[in-house]
Amino acid sequence: MIVSVSGLACIRGGRRLYAGLEFTLAAGESLRLTGPNGVGKSSLIRQICGLLPCTEGSISLSASPALADERAALDADRRLGEALRFWARLDSAPSDLLDQAIERMGLDALAELPVRMLSTGQRKRAALARVLASGAALWLLDEPGNGLDDASLGALGRAMDAHVAGGGTIIAASHFDLPHSFTRSIDLRYCAP
C-alpha cells in the first residue's frame, strides 16, 4: 500500500472537519477528493504530506510525496527554468525528467522568463511541472485545475494518466471534473462527524 489512512480526524480552529476517515491506495490508483468549500479537502492533503499534525488516527506513506497547492513556491526574481531546477536538484531527480515536465506542461517558451512575470495559469502549470519533475511516486494535488485553460487541463489529464499507468499514485482535490478517470472518489461531506 502506498497510502493507508485509518481513523483519521482533523480539527481546525476547534472544529472537527472530518473524523473516522479510512482508505488505502495502492500503486496505480488515483483518488479524487470532493466536497463543498471548507469541508477539509486541503487539510486532508496537508495532513497526508505531514504539514498538519495528525492528532487522531494514523497515516502511513510508503512513497515520497510531491505536493502542488495554491502556492507555486517558486522564487519571483528567478527565471522559471532555474526556479524549477532548484527543486529538481533538491529532489535529486534526473535532469531529463525536468525537461520533460517543462515540455509536457507547455512551459518551453517561458523557461527564460522571471517567475514574477507569469500569469496565474502559467504559475499553476509551473507548480504542476515541479511535481512532474520530482520523480515522486505519490502526487498530492490541491485544486490542480484552478486557473488552467482547456489545453493545459488536457495536458494535466495526460500527465496524470501517464503517472497512474506507470504505477504512480495520485490524490487530487478538485471541485470540478478533471480530464482523468480516477479509480476512487471520496466525498468528504459524508465523513463529517
Added chain:
Amino acid sequence: MMRALWPLMRRDIAAAWSGGGAWLPVIFLFLVASLYPFAVGPDARLLGATGGGMLWIAALLAALLPIERLIAPDVESGVIDQCLVRGISDEIIVLAKLIAHWLSFGPPLMITALPASALLKLDAGTLIRLEIGLALGTPALAALGVLVAALTAGLRSASAIAGLLALPLAVPLLIFGAGALHEGSGAALKFLAAIALLLIAITPIAAGAAMRAGRE
C-alpha cells in the same frame, strides 16, 4: 537531510545579493560612520574614544534591517512547506538560513568597518579588537535575526515587533562587544564568544519550534 543544507544556503545568499538586500547593512554602517563626525565634531580624540562603540551600535542595527525578508516571504510563497514535504526539517532550514544570513552580512560588515574606522579615527589596536569582536559577534547577531524572524513570521507589523524583541536580547552583545574595544579586555571577548555560542546553538531549535507552532 544535511545534503539540503548547501542548496538552501546558496539560494538564500543569491537572493540576498540579487535582491540588493545584502547591500543595506553595508550602506547603513558606512552612513553612520560618515555622519557621526559631523554630529560630534572633528575632534580626533573624542572620535577615537567613542567611534568604536558607535560602530557596534551601527552593526547591531544593521543586522536587524533584513529581518523581515529572512523567513516570512518563504512561508508565504510555500517554499518552507515544499522543503518540509521533502523531509527537510525546520531545524535544517533554519540552520541554512542562519549560515546564509551571516555570510551575506557578517563579512561585508567587517570589511566596511575598515573604511568606517578610518572616518572615525580609530587607532590600529582598536580596529583589530573591533574586527575580532565583529567576527565573534556577527554570527550571534545573525542567529538573533533568524530567531526573531521565525518568531514574528506571519504577524502583522512584524518588523516593529521584531525590533522590540531583538533589541533587549542584543544588549549583552553590545555591552561585551563595545567593552572589548579597550586594551587588555580579553574577558569581554570571551563573554562575547560565550553569548555567540549560546545564541547559535539555541537558534535552530527555538526558531524551528516557532515555525512548527506557526503552521497550526
